[in-house]
Amino acid sequence: MTVVPAAIAGDTVGHSVGHHFGPKILTTRPLRRHEQRSEKAQDFIRRRGPEAGLPAPLHRLLRSMMPALAGISLMDYRRFLLFNALGGLVWGVGFTLLGYFAGSAYQRVEAVVGRVVAIAVAVIVVVGGLFVWRVRRRRQADSPDPKNRAG
Structure with a gap:
């Protein structure tokens, strides 16, 4: 099964990118206005550690963001790797078994x-057909034109 090692390797790359380039990325113009939120997120990850990222594999957005956030927060890689491997x-295994x-x-x-x-579908078609038939019949009966009257 290559899914687990690939997930762990991908998250390791994300952690490395966040660790090396994260501070520079956070100082870019579009992200400067979110500095306070970014600091809160980093503080949360530092305090809660990898446990904060344990549910991340179950949510696709968190799965892609958490490794980089852990790296930006300067989380110890060995701690990150332990929980990353567990989450991977x-x-x-969980999603593979679910698919099977x-x-x-x-x-x-x-x-x-x-x-x-x-x-x-059959019930909807029959009921719909009866409804249309009844509406048309009622309209014909209420029509002032004698040619449209059923009779």
């Missing part, structure tokens, strides 16, 4: 859902 393992079980259950779900959807 949970993410990689979803795929194996697909045929059963498809059979049940397929029948339910077919019945629902």
Whole structure:
């Protein structure tokens, strides 16, 4: 399984980029106005450490941002690596197993859902057809033109 090592390696690169280039990036013109928020986020990561990033693999935005934020916050790499590996393992194995079980259950779900959807579509078509028929009949009955009267 290459998912777990790839996730860990990718986060390691993100941590390194954040560690080496983060302070320079944060002083760029578009990010200067968010300096106070950035300092709060860095302080939170420094205080809570890697535990703050443990749920990150389960959320795609956090998954991509947390390694760089950890590097910008100058989080110790060994601590980061421990939790990064744990998160990568949970993410990689968890989502792979989720995909496997979803795929194996697909045929059963498809059979049940397929029948339910077919019945629902049939009911909607019949009810819709009766509704249209009744509206047209009522309009014809209320029409002052004798040619449009049903009869």
